[in-house]
Structures are given as structure tokens and as C-alpha cells.
Amino acid sequence: MAELQHKILLDESQLPTQWYNVVPDLPSPPPPPLHPGTLQPVGPDDLAPLFPMDLIAQEVTTERFVDIPGEVLDVYKLWRPSPLYRAHRLEKALGTPARIYYKYEGVSPAGSHKPNTAVPQAYYNAKAGVRKLTTETGAGQWGTALAFASALFGLECEIWMVGASYDQKPYRRTMMEVFGATVHRSPSDLTEAGRAIRAGNPEHTGSLGIAISEAVEVAAGDPEIRYALGSVLNHVLLHQTIIGEEALLQLASVGEAPDVIVGCTGGGSNFGGLTFPFLREKLAGRMSPTIRAVEPASCPSLTRGVYAYDFGDTAGMTPLMKMHTLGHGFIPDPIHAGGLRYHGMSPLLSHIYELGLIEALALPQTECFGAAIQFARTEGIVPAPEPTHAIAACIREAQACTESGEEKVILTALCGHGHLDLAAYDAYLAGRMVDEDVTDERFAAGLADLPRVPAGA
């Protein structure tokens, strides 16, 4: 048989040493975050209770490239550069003339792309003398990543885990504890935000927005504690561009350029990390991929939300961010892809979507899990629920090529493994999984209480 190359590897000496900031390459900058009281753009001092100055500087930088500190590169090398795979066996099963490549981030200690930003966030906080980091976690991927990164830099780590996940995924909690973190069920009695919600409903199963409120409240009240966010913000997407920079090198090493890039979007960090370096090449006229975001039909902030200023959390403690949002009071159904259950979308990615530089698509979860089963039985890797959306969209594109005969190059990101999400597969295989059915009324209710921001603010 002919010898096929499955993995395109880089060695540690080829690890990119800079993150890429897409902002200066855009035709216009994204609207600034606003202080919810004054409606004026927030300055570094407004963010200082939450983040160390190095990260605030990265949040607003206009430099195109940011050097990755040596201490961060040293940790990245525990798993990076991550492999790029050519999906020969999936292609064969689909009978497609397309060439499918997937960048696999499940090789990280936490099993997802999240450590790409958890590690620099822990590093900059430790450098600033911070003692403890607080954060929220939904599906548990981000909490695991920050627990891991905190262990390496000697920081305490306290995590508010969305109640529904805390109850359903005890082993996710255990994994965070293995890395030394303390994990609370959210809403908790430890914060005002949590107590207020529990007063109305002691059994409340929580949401990412609520858990963010709790973690932010604790960090804001103590100068030795800072908060870390796993997606949405500019500096998080900046850190994740290591994914796309590696993929560019890897595809170039086999003489390929993508015709289509598809990635899943929750808060947007995996998608931005994969696609921004390719968007740079596209804006410079060096390649011309179609770039497509895939979101769950139950939480479709790009395809069903509005582009408006809204809070990042449920209690309204964060700055106002202009983004695609379903409303900060929208509580998504408890679908299995917990990492995609966020009412908003990265403001930077929302701006890029408004500029018409990317497309978006919402998919129902049974199609996604069906695609994931086919993927596992051909490529061997069991995807996390979030990237099942990317896999499903990738298979749609490859099947279109089967019909059209086009030999497109499709790139996607398999942003994590599903080893801790097998209950979702069990539901799918047993026929218990149903597709999302969110009524127009619920979407309308979520959008009804957006904060009022005068046009031009």
C-alpha cells in the first residue's frame, strides 16, 4: 500500500515565539468596552482590580505581534507544537475528493486548547505578585486548564463551576483538584451574586454568566486575588493565535493552503486562535480561504443574537462590550457542549463578523454527535462536544465536494478530546439526545433587557 502521512509535526525549535494581534490589520478597530455607569470607554485603571497590567496592555495593544515570554514557551513545550493531521481515513469513508486537515489541541495536559491562554495568564499574574486566581468554568475545560497553569506557577486557584456541570461531571472537578485547585458549585453561598440567586432558587443549576459574577466579585474584593477569563477578551484570543500560527507553518510544509476553514465558537477563542493568522494572510492577499464559525442551535449568538452593548456576566458587574449577544439574562438549555453555552461572543470576533470577513452557521447537536462518531471510528479520536460542531460542518463541506467534485482543502480545529464528556455520547448512542428547540419567544425575552446605550456612545 502507498505510504500516507497522517501527522504533520513541528519540533520544539519551530514553535512560534510571537502571538498575532489581528486588530491593526482590520479595516476599522472594534468598538471599545464601556464603563456601565459613565458609558465612557474603560481605561486600564478600570480593569486593574481584575487583571495584571501586562494582560491589560495586551488587551488594548495595537502592535501586530507580541513576544511570548521564555517561561511561557517552556511550558508550551510540554505539548506544543500540537500535531496537524491529514484525515485520510475520514476522507476515504466520505468518498470525498476534499483534503481534510485538523489541528488537534487535545494533546495538552488539560485536553483542550485552553492552556494556551491559561499558561500566560498564570505567568503574568505570578510575575505581578498575585497570590490567587479565581475563575468560572462551564464544561470544565477552562477550569482544568487554569488549575494546571496555576500549579506550574505556584498560584492558588479557586473555581466556580456551573452547577449543572458540577452535578453531572464529578470527574471534571476531580481533575481540577488533582492539579491542586479548589472547586465550588455555582451559584454558591460564598458571594453576594451567588446568594442573591440562591435566595430565589436554592437548587439553581447555574450558568456561565452567574459563575463569572461570582469569580469576579471575589477577585475585585482582594488586592492579592485576580480574575482570569478563558475566552471572549482580546488578550485571550491573542494567546490562542499560537494554534493558527503553527497550522500555517504545518500546511506550508506540505505545500497546502486552505480553501475553507471551519471552527466551533462559544466565546470565540478557539475559533479566533485558529483563524486570525489565516485572516491576516487573506487580508494581505496571500490566500483566500472562506472562514466559517459554527455554533450550537441552542445558543446561536452570531446567527440569532443582536450586535449590541451588553454585559459579559449575568449580574452586570463587567464592562459593557459591543458583541453579538442573546442577552446577558439568556440561560441556554443544558446542551452537552457546555463550553458553547455563553450568551455573548468575543467583541473582536463579533466586529470581524460585522465587517463581513467571516461566515456563521448554527448546527443541531444530534448531527454533531453523529459526525463525531464517524470521526472516532475512522480517525480514532473521540472529540469533545464543542468541536463536534466543527467536525459536522467539516463533513458537510467535504460531502459537498463529493457531489461537486471539487478538491477543496478544508482546515478545522479539533480543540479537545471527549474523554470526560462520554455521558453525552452515551445519551446519543442510547437515542436519548434530542435537538435544540428554542422558541422565538425565549430569544425575544433574552434580548428584552439589554442595557440602554445611546447610539454613538
Added chain:
Amino acid sequence: MAELQHKILLDESQLPTQWYNVVPDLPSPPPPPLHPGTLQPVGPDDLAPLFPMDLIAQEVTTERFVDIPGEVLDVYKLWRPSPLYRAHRLEKALGTPARIYYKYEGVSPAGSHKPNTAVPQAYYNAKAGVRKLTTETGAGQWGTALAFASALFGLECEIWMVGASYDQKPYRRTMMEVFGATVHRSPSDLTEAGRAIRAGNPEHTGSLGIAISEAVEVAAGDPEIRYALGSVLNHVLLHQTIIGEEALLQLASVGEAPDVIVGCTGGGSNFGGLTFPFLREKLAGRMSPTIRAVEPASCPSLTRGVYAYDFGDTAGMTPLMKMHTLGHGFIPDPIHAGGLRYHGMSPLLSHIYELGLIEALALPQTECFGAAIQFARTEGIVPAPEPTHAIAACIREAQACTESGEEKVILTALCGHGHLDLAAYDAYLAGRMVDEDVTDERFAAGLADLPRVPAGA
């Protein structure tokens, strides 16, 4: 900071293309398996109801090297060559002058070293026209590997899972089902062996030996069905030598040779696979590592068993094999390292131990999990319960170097990740894990009913 290399990678073109058979390099051959009725050495025809001829030929081959088929190499390349890591961060935490290297097999689709033999076993069975494979699984690693391999070669796969694991690890079952396998709780009502045991105790939690009896019974009764074993046999250890062959190349590429090799042993395949290529180099006088097997204190076949002919299963359906055994009726305590709960030990490895070519050590599980926590918080990977034994022994050796000042090179195999074994970590962190305490009486009882084989048979 100085740049450290963490991963020593090979690319796919450097993947070894032959397995290594240690038998012809030994000063004497291992004793043959015997037919339990005639007490004569079993021939190929005796094994034909269970295994295809290609595997029987590998079981008894005297060739030093066996070519790996192209179809198998093509699947290996989904994850192989696997990385060899230098444990810089663990070394620093231990303050040791030792240099620690670990070969990581958790990158495979099944998350362990088991696919190294599952893939060729599925390939040779498919080539022989077999329709279905049966097997047993304890902790679930082997069943997952065979389910994965069967999916790739279009075979049905039916798995008897030890009842205790089936009840405690529902997600292991789900992962096998994701790959398309059918999983039964053992003892089951589907076999005579299972029904006989359930008649005495309907709630019996099973053992590897019982599950083997069930899978063997089903395979032996149907010419379209064959049986696959995940450890113990010569051809299994042969396939696993891909681990050690790669590690040899990887260490050589950084100019190192091991002073000590430690690996965990259940049936012996991970240990044999890692160490046999190094044993070849040692026997040829090209290096001189100490080679040490580490087993759980609850199931210490090398350090507390006898070297005698015994059955490989509980019901006494297999040929008699001369091996270190605790007696085929010995039911180990339900410790967390389910993959090490086997009453016997690979006959080939047992013979090598008798020849004095390797050492053995039994460790209690709390020391192993303590070591694993330290490993996770420095190196980032959460080990499966089985290799926690290797990690603990590795740390013992490194700590001895801290005291002596010796700059030993220590090599070990991290043969799988613990993503599906977090309940054991939860028990450890919550203080609920206790060390094994097997009485002398229980060991004596296990050894009391060994089959009688005349000396010189």
C-alpha cells in the same frame, strides 16, 4: 532562561518497521505451554480455534525480527511514533541530579499502549476472514483498544467487562460503544462459564480470569469468531516492542543510554514492550541498564507468586502456562489499577525473571497515587492507575540519586492517561484510599489448587 527540550520526537518516516522477538537472544528458551489434558506441548492446531495462523506463527517464532505489515504501520501512524519526554519539571521538584525520561503511550486513540497489539491482532484476523473478535477487559483499556482496532478493520467486537469495572466505570463502556463494540457485564448469562459462577452468586463482581473464560468460550464455539488477548502471550509482547524500539532511537538521538528502566507489570506487555529492546542491547554488551518491574502489593505475582504451570483463566479453559502465578483461583482485591489485577504473569517475562535478567518490586497504591499527583502538578499529565506504579518507582530511584549524588539516567513508560480513572484520584484526594493488606492465608489459598504437572513435563 535556558531553553530546555521537553519532547524527543520522531517523525513518521522514522517509525520502526519491525517488531523485536527477544526469545532467540535468551540463554535458554521459555518452557512451552502444555495441553491441560495430555500435558504435551500445545501445537498450532490446538490454538487454531482461538487465533488466526499468522498470530500463532508469531507466538512461536524464533526469528529475531518480524516485519510490521504496511496496513498496521498506516494505523500506527495515527499516533506513533509516540513522544519520549524528559521530565525537567519533575526533576526540579525532586531536586535530583538524575535525568528522567518517560515514554508516553497515552497519545493513542484508546489512551494507552494497548492499541500497539490490538491493531495487528485485528489486522491479522480480518485478513484471515474472521467476522468477530471477542475479548475480556478489566479496567477497560484493552477493550477500548480492541474496539478501536476492530472499527478500523471492519470487524465486530464483543467484550466481557469485569463486573466491578462495568459498574464503576460506565464511561469506559461508552467509549467502547463509541468505537462500535458490544459490551457485556461479566460474569454474564451468555456463557456456561458465566452462568456457573452466577448460579453461586448472582451479584458476583467478576475477575479478569472469569471474563477470559467467557470470551474464550464464545470464540471457541464458532469458526467465524476468534479471541484476542491484550497481554501475557508472546505475540502480544512482540507487538509492544515498538515502544522500546522507538525509545532506543529517541534516547540515542540525544546521546543518552539508560542506567535504570522501570515499568509497571500486570500481564507484562507494557513492561516487555518497553524493556526487551534494551535487554537485547544489554545481552549484546552495548549497554547495561538495571531493569525493574513494578507490581501492586495487592497482586504481586512476581514477588509473592510461585513459578509453576497454571491456567490463564479462572475456569481452566486455556493451555497451561509456566509463569509466576498467585493461582488461577486468586481473586485480587478491587484496587484501582484494574489493569494490574491478574493472577499470572507473561510466561516469557516470568522466564526472564527466573534467568535473573530483571528485578521486581511491589508497591502499595497510596504511594503510587501520591507520586502521580506530584507528576501531574509538574509534568501536566494525569497518569492511569497502572503507570502510577512506574512513576512511584521512578521517583524512589530519583530520590536515591538526590541522596547519593548519582546522575543516573532513568527511563520509564507512562503507558496511559487517567482521564477515565479519576474516581481513583478522588478517593486518594479525599483520604478514602487505603493500602493493600493481603493476608498470607489468602496467598496460600490461591496457590493451593494449582494444576498438578509432573516435573519435567
